[in-house]
Amino acid sequence: MAMEDPIMRRLYDSVNWDQDNGLSVEEMQRGLTESQISGIYQPFSQETTRILCVTLDRNRDSKINFEEFCEVFRSLNGWKNVFVQHDRDRSGTMEGAELHRVLIDLGYHLSPQAMGIILRRYSNNNKISFDGFVGCCISLKHLTDGFRFYDKNSDGNATLHYYQYLHLAFSL
């Protein structure tokens, strides 16, 4: 049986204020902020926290238990490696052009228009924070997978009913 990571356990317990069987989004956000994974004194964005909780709440009980908590951090550390490789000047933020490069590496070939929309959404003065980067990548993957589901003959076009479209748009 795998040993629990005591650092993770301590962090988890310290933010689980109501001592129940899992973390709420708010408690999760506190944990992510305390871990300083997005940078020193950087609060972790609530929006990205919510997206992480939605996608990694494996047993769908709307709470993040300790196992899921560890998985969130494993996932974030993976993203962190990618982010750090592209944050050439070690500023803690990524530039728009760097994000574009990362997305290309991840297999997304987006037009300048689409990239512009994504940057408007996730960047501040053309700078993207780590939690913004994570939010962007997870959202993009989720929406792309969703789109593919409706792209029945894989030609890059999908037919969607209004309800399907709303469900997809609101699924994160």
Add this chain to the structure above:
Amino acid sequence: MAFRPPGQGYGQPAQQYGGYGAPPSQGYGQPPPQQGYGAQPQQGYGQPPTQQYGHPGGYGSPQQPNLLEIFQRVDKDRSGQITTKELQEALANGTWKPFNPETVRLMIGMFDHDRSGTIGFNEFSGLWKYVTDWQATFRRYDRDNSGSIDKAELKNALVQFGYRLSDKFYDLLVRKFDRQGRGTIAFDDFIQCCVVLQTLTNSFQQHDTNRNGWINVSYEQFLTMVFSVRA
């Protein structure tokens, strides 16, 4: 287009969304006036709720509350421009937590006509009317005066706005927009929910030219539609 909180629904019931299985005179909402996102709302949207409710309290006379005074109260550093942060601090959502920053950004985006990133006094009257109209709308649909809108109240509001959505979808909306974690929706989250829903619906309608409830879109078009809500 600034999504104006509607009075009785959106005005003419024109859109025939037969593809939904809904009775033809109802659709999922009326198309917005054909304007860019930052334009002043049109009359075609239905009467602003304040006309039915009298003036929102606390702001002086309904005709011209002293807008300059309000502006100056919000513009704390007296720079002559209201920033996202100042607007966020001036607005209340009924809890002690800060006003939803996404909602603040949305509203600034709607009324920041010169794209300066801030709101000057000339842009402020539209913005403030927008906020007070939403306050009136929120109060109207918060039937039990709890200070937040529960699923049933949300359903009632959106049905009045012209939407026909499934019961489960309302669960989804509450889960997604309830930032307080109480299972109900506070004022700032209510605005965000309605505006996002309307923006997504507008984008859909632009592609649904024959109004049958179906669209065929490319991947890029789809991404643009979905990511633009928070632009």
